[in-house]
Amino acid sequence: MIAAMLILLMLGIALGGGLGVSSRLLKVETSSVVAELEEILPGTNCGQCGYPGCSAAAQALSEGTVPANFCPPGGRSVAREVAARLGIDLDVSAVADKGPVIAFVMEDLCIGCTKCLKRCPTDAIVGASRQMHGVVDDACTGCEVCASICPTGAIVLRPEAATLQTWYWPKPVAPLAA
Structure with missing residues (x-):
């Protein structure tokens, strides 16, 4: 039993060391x-x-x-x-700059087809087949992929709600000259 564990330990050390050395020697340089x-x-x-x-x-x-x-x-x-x-x-x-947006699923239109789940690059959409889906706001980047793939148009993009970190004071409007 101890001999088998020692053999596996030595094998792990040897293979790990080999991988470490090869990652240094065969490193692909990028610009x-x-x-x-x-x-x-x-x-x-x-x-x-x-x-x-x-x-x-x-x-x-x-x-x-x-x-x-x-x-x-x-x-x-x-x-x-x-x-x-x-x-x-x-x-x-x-260049269009619409500001940060987040996907929103309208419950009454969602049929649970899971097309949006499969296409979301950040896995921000949660749900299951034949169930209503939802969006995790913190993970959504507003890339619009889910809205374009939705067959029923249940996904819309809404402006991100202002928080203390994203809120800014709007510029005052100049008074009209009389």
Whole structure:
């Protein structure tokens, strides 16, 4: 019994050490620009830009095959940061910036088809087959994938409710000159 445990322990140490050494020797080097661009992007891997994830989109950005304003969930702020990082001029007036939104499931329209569950990149939708679904607000990034796939239109995107961290004082309106 003790001999078997010692053999497994030595095997584990040897294989673990081998994996550690091989991860150092066979490490794939990525460009620092790609890593920085990936940090700027939202990281939801929603696919709205046409790429399977934010890492592939960051690679395409570094190669110059997509414009800096290609990320719909990122909006103007991400487009500005990407343009600043790449050192290019960008007109952000054409970029839609609707602010943060969260998906909401209308109970009377949801049929429980689970199409939205399967497509949500952040697993923010909870529910089961033939049951009403719900959305975990903290996990939802507002990528709109679930709303576009819903066959009954039960999912709508609503503006994120203001909290103490997101609330801002609106600018005062100038009085009309008499």
